[in-house]
Amino acid sequence: MSLPDRAPRYAGARHSRRGRLSTRMPAPVECRAVPILPHPTSDFPLRMAKTAVSPTRAENYPEWYQQVVKAADLAENSDVRGCMVIKPWGYAIWEGIQRGLDTRFKETGHENAYFPLFIPMSFLEKEAEHVEGFAKECAVVTHHRLEPDGKGGLQPAPSAKLEEPLIVRPTSETIIGATFARWVQSYRDLPILINQWANVVRWELRTRMFLRTTEFLWQEGHTVHATSDEAVEETRKMLDVYAEFAENVMAMPVIKGEKTAGERFPGAVATYSIEAMMQDRKALQAGTSHFLGQNFAKAQEIKFQSQAGELEFAWTTSWGVSTRLVGGLIMSHADDDGLVCPPRLAPAHxxxxxxxxxxxxxxxxxxxxxxxxxxxxxxxxxxxxxxxxxxxxxxxxxxxxxxxxxxxxxxxxxxxxxxxxxxxxxxxxxxxxxxxxxxxxxxxxxxxxxxxxLQQQMFDRAKQARDDASVVIDSLAEFEAFFADGQPGGLVYAHFTDGPDMEAKCKELKVTPRCIPLEPLLGDDGPGKCLFTGAKSERRAVFARAY
RNA sequence: CGGGCUGUAGCUCAGCUUGGUAGAGCGCUGCGUUCGGGACGCAGAGGCCGGAGGUUCAAAUCCUCUCAGCCCGACCA
CATH class of the missing domain: 3.40.50.800 (Anticodon-binding domain)
Known part of the structure; x- marks a missing residue:
């Protein structure tokens, strides 16, 4: 109608940035210097510039993270415990990630498909390690109808109890494997290169926006191959795709590596990951790629007749990244004024x-x-x-x-x-x-x-921060000192022997072996002595506190 | 599942110890002054104080039970 409503309008002051924050922020003495990326736009140390996000990274990193999610309008907590509402700006970033990866998946010969949200419980039982790994965190569907409970509410109808409970997929190896078993008969059917974009549910006890929520969005690739070599090659190829995407599009430097036994995907022969370092020097697993060997093929009878006419079990892989990448994006680049989008991923340039x-x-x-x-x-x-x-x-x-x-x-x-x-x-x-x-x-x-x-600056800045926080360590004493309480932490490259000694020490220090890098990153990649057992060691692993 | 804690306006909280039918800031609506800027004034809308029971003339405030959420641990993309 008339124009007045187009004129600027004004509301009251906005001074208050207090609230619960103030009580949770550490007292000044406790503000030990958490090393944070240099922030080129700040006027520090001349005066404390007003920041758009409070507390700042240095004051209280975890709270800062939450405030960035809020300030950047990325997501909010929902009415469902542990689940978030991804808001348009946050979802646009996820769409950018989807688009970038989807293109790369297609370029490497994969096709998208969609599999059910529900998985018969018996499917999960087939692969022993897999059950072990996921059983504890599954949401289970037991009924298919509600009825009045006589008190004005509803209850699952006893008469509608499912004969076999369904679980909400925590990952889809089992149901996709069962499907692939039908699709594969001859070596001519291979390879099968499938990806699905989906939501999954893992009933985690503690959740954090984007980093760990009960329901999350992801992509899971599942492939079947005739030979071990080919499956291994696929596993590594997709790891490369993830790494290239993370570095070039998200401007997030990553280390490609293989997981130790303790960190491996339940049921996998080998798990590879890309590991990024956040601004608080904690590591974030940003993507995984698994060589499943014949474990799932055997559990689910994915067999094919080879050229020679022999009936053989196939070799499978799976690989995925999730909305966790958005968390990684935030913690790689955001500053005390909020999110910083790498241009290649920015919903608006x-x-x-x-x-x-x-x-x-x-x-x-x-x-x-x-x-x-x-x-x-x-x-x-x-x-x-x-x-x-x-x-x-x-x-x-x-x-x-x-x-x-x-x-x-x-x-x-x-x-x-x-x-x-x-x-x-x-x-x-x-x-x-x-x-x-x-x-x-x-x-x-x-x-x-x-x-x-800007894209380049962001990558350089993040890489510099990571490199500055990376050290080579050759003695257990140094290792312990590096991860002692009150120390800033970072990424440690150290020789190791995968086993209980290493695991116990890591647990004590709240550290995990992130991966065994595939490429030497700090030059020194020769053989050495395991920090934990003194045994001879061929490779170094990267150790860090992690999300 | 252990150990702490919180549920009062859309948001963040005060009030509860010393019971007397509800407050602040922000946000929201309107008007005005400002404005290359996270400004200000005035006026206004908005809450059966998580739920149930009890004590009392009277309960947000005391007692009991219950539900929900948060934080710290054990587990994890």
Whole structure:
């Protein structure tokens, strides 16, 4: 209708950032220096700049993480215990991850399919280790109908009890394996290269947004091969796909490696993972790829007749990444002002924020913004049109700007009457230098390069932080000192023997062997002596506290 | 499942020890002043104080039971 409602409106002050936080924040003395990535945009140490997220990383890292999830509008807790609602901005990031990976899966010959959410309980029982690993955390469906309980509520109808309970998939090896058993008869049917995008449920006791929730979204690849070599190759190939994606798209440096026996997927012969280091120097397993050998094939009778006419068990693999990657993204890049999106994954590359006072100004500024938006969208970045968002919502300018900072949009462009008059734009990047005025044509021309530079900066920054926190250690005393309470921690490369001695010591120090790197990363990769037993050791493993 | 703790307005909480039918800040709505900015003033909407029972003339406040959630541990993408 009339325009008044388009004019900026104003609400009360917003000083209070207290609340429960304040009581949970550690007292100053306890604020031992948690080493955090340098934050190029902060004015520290001249004055304590006001941060958009509180507490800061240094003050209380776990709480900071939660606040970033909230501030960036990524997700919120739901009415269901342990389950989260992924909000549009968070889901858009997940969609970006899906898109990037899905393309790569297709390029490596995989096809998507979909398997049931429910798995007959008996299926899980077939592979002994698998049962062991998952039985404790399964949601079980026992009835198929509700009825009034006579007290105004509902109850599962006793008459509708299932003969065999169904479990909600914690992972789908069993049901997919059973299906594959039907699909595979001849060596000519192989390989089978399938992926599914799905939700899974693991009834974890403690949950954290994105990092560990009861229900989560993921992708699980399942393949069947005629030979062990081929299956191993597939396992490693998909690990490479994950690593390439993590580093190039998410700007998250990762270490590719094999898991020790204790960390292996239940039922796998070998598990490989990509491990990333978060800003609090804890490791995050960001993706896994399993060589399942013939374990599942035998349990589920995935057999084929070979070229020679012999009946053989097939070799299978499985591999997956989950919405946990979003958590990794946050903890790799976010700062005390909220999320920082790597451009290749950012739901919006550029956000345009119009600034005006009167309706008259609004008209001219908006027209200018619209044309700038269109012009920017003609530019391409990474083979696609630059994603531009024009935020014309009727809320306070400062508020609006900070919302986008907190959401981590790589480039912000503020357009006011002065810019319109001078053919310019006021441009700020999420990390890097202070915002500055810029010629409009220059902005359009340089936008792709700016995005590319931000992407690179983010990777370099994360890698630098990881490398700075990585050490080679050759004595148990040093190892213990490194992980002693109050120490900052990090990634330790050390010789080891997989076994009870190592596991006991790690447990004591709350450390885990993250993986045995496939490639020497700190140069020193020769044989040595196990820290825990003194035995001869061929390889080093990476040890760290982990999520 | 052990050990701590919390349930009061949309959010974060105060009030409870010393019972007398409900408060703050933010958010929200309206008007105004501001504004290249996370501003301010005024006015307003919004709660049967987790649930059930008990004590009492009177319960958010005391007692009992119950439900739910959080944190710390053991387990995990």
């Amino acid at each position: 550029v956000v345009i924020l119009p600034i005006y006072k009167s309706d008259e100004e609004r008209a001219t500024v908006l027209a200018y913004c619209e044309s700038l938006k269109a012009e920017l969208a003609t530019q391409s970045y990474e083979g696609e049109a630059i994603r531009v968002k024009l935020d014309d919502r009727d809320i306070r300018g400062g508020d609006k700007k900070w919302q986008w900072v907190k959401r981590g949009v790589p480039i912000r462009v503020e357009i006011g009457p002065r810019d319109v008059a001078g053919g310019g734009a006021f441009v700020g990047t999420r990390i890097g230098e202070k915002p500055q005025g810029m010629d409009r044509a220059k902005l359009v021309a340089e936008a792709p390069a700016m995005l590319a530079q």
